[in-house]
Every structure is written in structure tokens, then in C-alpha cells.
Amino acid sequence: MNQTNSQPLSRMPAFSDRSAIAGLVADERVHSRVYTDPGLFELEIERIFSRLWIYVGHESEVAKQGDYRTRLIGRTPVIMVRGRDNIVRVLINRCRHRGAHVCETESGNTKLFRCAFHGWVYDTTGAVMSVTGKEAYGTRLDGKDMGLTPAPRVDRYRGFVFASLSPRGEDLASYLGPAAAVIDLIVDASPTSEIFVDGGTHKTFMNANWKLVGMDGYHPHYVHASVVAAWKRDAESGVGSTHRDDPFNDDAATRTRDFGHGHSMLDFRAHRIKHFEQQCAFLRKLSGGDAYLEAMNAAYGPERAATLVSVGGDPHLAAFPNLQLIHNQVRIITPIAVDRTEVTMTAVRLGGVSDAINFERLRQHESFYGPAGAGSPDDMEMFERAQRGMMAEVNPWIEISRGMDREQIDADGTRVGLITDEVPQRGLMRYWKEQMTGANGV
């Protein structure tokens, strides 16, 4: 069944409709149904969010024993908790009795989780401590582990905790591939390799599909034209100091990268290293700036320190499907419905740096990100306009061929394009298609 340009999907595609789903995604274009079809969204919850490695939280968010934070993996409510044994676990937030949330607050510290429905109690390792009126169950619960269900697989990279709701699949290191080394760019912006993901969270929602929130080096001149205009008044205002000399121009040394597994990056390293001295001058104006530069040199050696300092702790990485590390934030993308997405942006504080440096980084985040920022609201507005436009199916193809004929492929398989090329979009859709059609087996 190869008719894809006029055959709408009129029902939820089943496993047997693999070819129907595959027909929605070509290398250079995708059918906009991938963004608008509620049946496909349900399949995504199953095949992407309930199977792949999903970012849950950072260990610094649960710094002390008993600290917890609740999040969603797809639709599954989970608790990331540092147990009394100091181990960070991801537990399903569902009482083993009759299914209620055992934790109803977003974060806090506790010695145990008590289900308010019938009083069952679990400790912070998930083990069941008390079944109220247990004698009424006779021997039926004997030998059964009635503790909170752990997520089938949990792993972490440099404090970033990921979990999978599937017991099978490749390990986290294989899944992240070259994206892991890019995570280093934010962690090692600290001379002590410590980050604290606790600088406050901008919580936003948009009436648009989660896959629209991607890496894109083509849009800034247009979507953020108002910010570029503001930078003409003050070039170092807000995140202006990180975008010297127009990095969003195909003549620049900036690149787009597709690492496979849907992960992508806007790579500013080669561009920003050219402005290393300017970045140092900017930092030296801050209290503790000199000390920071010395500490970075001592910790990483001059060459690596120059990359880290000039990049400024900004990986600009999208780790498919739900994590993005942009400027000074950890961004989590949570799909609510095919046309509704929540995006949270948590500011990061660096360990081992002066208060003034962290203050500056928090202010930079405020200036551009969040619902009152100069940048993100225009992004979200644009995604909503795309969602509304894609309701038209008369000519349903989304064009993602920009730069397709000039892609380079690195030795490790990473696809590289110029900054405005749609390398990230093609990378995301390629992996999406593979996962949605079960190409690598269920």
C-alpha cells in the first residue's frame, strides 16, 4: 500500500499498518499527519514514550536522602526519589493496592510515601512498610513483593537520570551515543563538574505537537527578529553575549548535527571559540570572573577550557524525545495531547563559581526564556501557528529538505549540515519512523 499523497489515515493505525506509517515519512518530506493525528499520538505514547530512554530528572534535584520529585514518562506518573540507602530510584507513582498516586506533591522530602486512600505505606526505596489490616488478606500477599514498582530500566549520565518503561532495549550509553559528550558541555562549564538543576522552573504550555520543539538554526533571524533588533541597542544584553557575530548565517562556523537516535545539536563550538577573548573579557567584568577562568584552566587544561568557556555551558542539544539542554537550562518536553505540549525550563546553577556568575546566568535565562521572555514565547507562537496551518490537508507535505544535498557524514556516523540546514528535523523523523514502524523489532 503505497498511496501516501492522497490517502488519509481515517483510524488509529495498528501494528499491521507499518507501511502506512512508513509512508508518512520520506527523507525530504513528512506528511503533516505526524503532527496532527490523535491515533499516531497514542502510538507515540506507546512506542516512543513507553519504550525509549526518557529523561526523568537530575540527581541534584534530589540531593538529600528522602528528597523526591514527581514527573511523567509519557502518561506514566513516576517519582524520582533518593532513598534512605542514598540510591536514586525511579518508582511508578501508583499504589500497589488500588492504583492511587502515593505522592501528590511535585517535590519535597519524606521518610515514607503513605497512600491516602487506604493508608498503605512505602519507604523511600519503594519497599512496602505497611499494609493496613493485613490479616484480612490471609496468606494471599505472602511472598509477593507489594512495593512500589520500579521503572524497568534506570540509568544515568553525569547526574542526568533516564528511565525506560520497557525492560528490553539498548543500554543508555548506546542510546545516547555521541550526544553524551555534548552533555559534558554544561556539566563541565563548572570547574568542579557540578551543576545544580534548582534555579527555578519556567512552566509553559502550547497548543502544538511536541515534535515541533526542535533544534533549528534557520528560524532565529525570523522568529527572533525582535530580539536581534534589541541587540542592535545593546549587543551583550541577555543572551546576546552568547550570540556574537551572527551565528545563524550559513557563512558562520556553526553547524547542525544529527547524532542518530533522533538526537541533534546546534553546534556553536567552532563559532564561539573565535570569540573566546571577548567571552573572557565579558567574564572578567563579573566578580569571580578571573578566578573562574583560572579554575577552568586548572581543571581542564587550556585547550578544553577554551572550548568550555567560549561555549558558555550551552550544549544546544536535543536528546530525543524529551530532553533539551539549551543555554543555561534543562528543558523537558511533556506530550499531553497531539496538539498540546508542556515545556518546562529549569535554570541551572554552576558549582564552584562565584555568585555573580550564577546571577548573570540566571538573568540571561530570564531575559530570553519562559513565558515572559524575549524568545521562547515567539517560538511557541510559531509552533501554534504551524499546528493551526497543518489542519489543512489539501497539500499535506512538510518540506524538510533544506541542505539535504550538502550533508557531510562524520566517521562516527554523525550527519553534519550548515546552521540553517534541516539536519535535526530529518534526524528526528528518521528515528521516529524507525521506532513507530518497529523496524528494529518490538
Place this chain on the structure above:
Amino acid sequence: MNWNDFREVELLLFREAELAAKNEYQAWLGLWAQELLYCVPCNSDEVNPASKIALIYDDRPKLEERLFRLTTPQAHSQRPQSRLTRVVSNIVLADYDPATGGTATARFVATEVRHDRQTLWAGSTRHTLIRSGGELKIREKFVYLVNSDTPMSNLTFII
């Protein structure tokens, strides 16, 4: 403090609400003192700029840039502009001297309409007012949104 002094503060807060509701940015900015702080905390009512981001934490240069940006043709998140209406009430003065100024707390409810979507915004405010050149001016404004810890879409208008 007498009724006229209270009324002066009330009329200032009402005028601020009117100018904000009409997106009259420059006239609204004209109500502020030279040195200012416009702050909308995030996640809670606590303001801790050393360790937390806020939704808005603007001094004069940042606020001027914010208003400049909103007037550029490509300020997409305010194209179309929000239609706004706002009620300010429960106004109470504290440490107030009509000659020099003081603090005014209040509560507000605002309705914002954009793209046929109607959003209710509500919370409390704390203004620090100073007498400058005979006029009462806003030195600081803190807006404590009841939804500051809940996903919101677009807060690019004046709250």
C-alpha cells in the same frame, strides 16, 4: 493619612491598570521612577534573584528593552496583541507618608483574550511608591501570580 492621600494612590493604581490594559507601553513606563524594579516571581511568591529565576525581573534598562521589543513589527507573541481588562482592588497602604511615599498592596483579576482564547490572570501586587518632583511614581512593582507554578502560555503583555 487622609482619604485624599489614599485616593491618590488608588487613582495611580487604576491608571496603571488602564494603561497596561490598553498596551500603552510608553505612557505606562511614564508612571515609573528612574530607578525601578518590575518583578514577577516564578514558582512561589519568594524573590531570590541570587539563586532563582523569576518570570520577570527587570530594572530600567531591561524594562525599556522589553517595551522596545514589543513595539517591533516581529514581536510575534503579541501579534495580534492581547486584549486586556483588569480590576484592581483590596488596596491597602502601609508605611505611607503622602510627602515621600510608601507601600501599597492590592489584588487584581485580569482577563486576557488572544487568538480567541480567554485567559484569567489573578494575584496580588505590592507597589513601592515614591514622591518625585511632586508626583507619585512607582519605584518597585511585585506581581504575585496565583498561577506562577502552573504551566502558562504567554505572559508577554504587561501584567
